[in-house]
Amino acid sequence: MIKVRRLGHATISTPDMDGQIDYYGNVLGLRVAERSNDRAFLVSKQGFEAIELVRGEKGHLKRLSFQIAPGTDLNDVVKELQKLGIKSEKRSGISPGVAEAVTLIDPKGTPVDLYAEYKFHEAAQPAYFNILKLGHVAYRVLDVQEIVKFYTEVLGFRVSDWRGDFFVFMRCNTDHHSLNFIIDEKPQLHHIAFEVLDWSEINKAGDWLARNKIHLVWGPGRHIIGHNVATYHRNSDLVRVEIFTEMDQMKDEALGYFDPRPWHQEFPLYPKMHGPETLRNYWGYGSERVIQGYQTNELPQYEAIRG
Ligand SMILES: [Fe+2]
CATH class of the missing domain: 3.10.180.10 (2,3-Dihydroxybiphenyl 1,2-Dioxygenase, domain 1)
Known part of the structure; x- marks a missing residue:
């Protein structure tokens, strides 16, 4: 492997x-x-x-x-x-x-x-807000089991969490996920996600996007699976782009649990299969308070991210 x-x-x-x-x-x-x-x-x-x-x-x-x-x-x-x-x-x-x-x-x-070998580019002056890296790529696939088998058995990924049996989050290092896959009839890119350092960077990213006439379609909110604080927008090619911080960290595979965080719902927090109806967010749009009186898929923000 x-x-x-x-x-x-x-x-x-x-x-x-x-x-x-x-x-x-x-x-x-x-x-x-x-x-x-x-x-x-x-x-x-x-x-x-x-x-x-x-x-x-x-x-x-x-x-x-x-x-x-x-x-x-x-x-x-x-x-x-x-x-x-x-x-x-x-x-x-x-x-x-x-x-x-x-x-x-x-x-x-x-x-x-x-x-195996990577040559770093020269460092440049910090920008208004700073993307640390491409954090994850999410893709819609016909057969999620087949792709999980490939990425675990061939490339050494581990499964961090499932939502039902149709949405999987996979890690290759300490980050909760670098890849995620969701079942869909039409295989295609779902979103790409960039990591920033902390909340203040999320704040600055929102301000800067608005200055550039790009408005968030979802977030900020804290996801339940992965616990990243995330915002989503679309670029002019309609690519869905997430900017996130504070993703769960599996610091030691032998311990097997994610490093405890104040916002976790379980201690210790192990990888698991979440129920198919698990809310998208712990807080923010898609969380329990917001969906009272709605079906989740009626929320405009939910449609924006899903559609
Ligand atoms: Fe994401």
């Missing part, structure tokens, strides 16, 4: 390169590290690659990348995958920070680049 250590960058297509570069660069405060006519890389101010834009349809996830342990021989990765019956190939020139990777295709058809 390969052991993924962190989510790298996501490759997303757009028919509007200039508009999306403006959004990720000037609104979200990422830095354009490299740009050609039909490809651009955007990195955090601390040097992590976050988004690759390529020319194409609006908001399709074209590739995903993950870092494995530095020092790993990529030829061994190819052999290991072969043993598991997975075809892969070595590729070079993945991104400005990634010279070489092993590429395989996940069960939903997304090319996945695994790399």
Whole structure:
């Protein structure tokens, strides 16, 4: 089994390169590290690659990348995958920070680049608010069990939580989730999420988005699953983008519980299957107080995030 250590960058297509570069660069405060006519890389101010834009349809996830342990021989990765019956190939020139990777295709058809060596980009001046990294990518799939089996057995992910048997949250390091998958008839990107340091950054992000005429469609609120404080908006390509902080941390896999936090409902808090009707939020829209008198799916904000 390969052991993924962190989510790298996501490759997303757009028919509007200039508009999306403006959004990720000037609104979200990422830095354009490299740009050609039909490809651009955007990195955090601390040097992590976050988004690759390529020319194409609006908001399709074209590739995903993950870092494995530095020092790993990529030829061994190819052999290991072969043993598991997975075809892969070595590729070079993945991104400005990634010279070489092993590429395989996940069960939903997304090319996945695994790399061992990563060259940090130079740090840049902090922005109005600061994205630390691409935190997670959520995707709608036809067969959630198949994709859980692949990401656990081939790439070393662990299941953090389930909502019913249709929505799964998976981790590859201390973060509660770097990937989540929800069953849907139409496989497609659900949302991408960027991590910020703390609440004050969430506050500044909301102010800055509004200054740029982008309004939140959901949040702020604290989720129950993962407990991240999250806000959601859509960019001009209608990609749903979450900005979050305070996600649950599994600091020691051997202990098996998430690091206790004052807002948890259980102590200790272990990974589990939540009931299908578990509320989206502990507080904020989608929490118990707000949905009194409503069906959850009647809430305008809920529709905005779901639709
Ligand atoms: Fe999310």
